[in-house]
Amino acid sequence: MKNINLILLRTLSIFFRIKIRIILYFGVFLANLKQSKKRIGQDRKRYLRNRSNLSRVKTYIKKFLFFIKSADVTLALSKYPLLVSEIDKSVKKGVFHKNKANRLKSFFSRKIKLISGM
Numbered sequence: 001m002k003n004i005n006l007i008l009l010r011t012l013s014i015f016f017r018i019k020i021r022i023i024l025y026f027g028v029f030l031a032n033l034k035q036s037k038k039r040i041g042q043d044r045k046r047y048l049r050n051r052s053n054l055s056r057v058k059t060y061i062k063k064f065l066f067f068i069k070s071a072d073v074t075l076a077l078s079k080y081p082l083l084v085s086e087i088d089k090s091v092k093k094g095v096f097h098k099n100k101a102n103r104l105k106s107f108f109s110r111k112i113k114l115i116s117g118m
Helices: 002-026 034-069 073-093 098-116
Strands: none
Touching: 034 073, 034 098, 073 098
16 A cells, blocks of 8 residues: 555656656746746746756766867866856856855766876
8 A cells, every 4th residue: 555655656757857858848837927927938938048058067067078078178178167067157157056056066076086186
């Protein structure tokens, strides 16, 4: 019985996450009040903006990790300041928490130290 409840809870949680994403992405208004409709529109804008910012940072991370794996020290060193800058911008915009950004920057600086032999 406990397993069935967990499965049901997971499916409902997935359903509501999908429903919320549909509302945010397509702008389907389920609210009646003007302020609620406005809030849904604002949330949709923020959701799309945050998603694009997160995608940009992930792209920088993937490129940087590719240079690290290929042991190309010069390219990795040249991309590191850009990566740190993008992470800091995303913190400023509220995409990442500052502690997560610090963890990421620390992780990437350790990677650079490993491949450059400092």
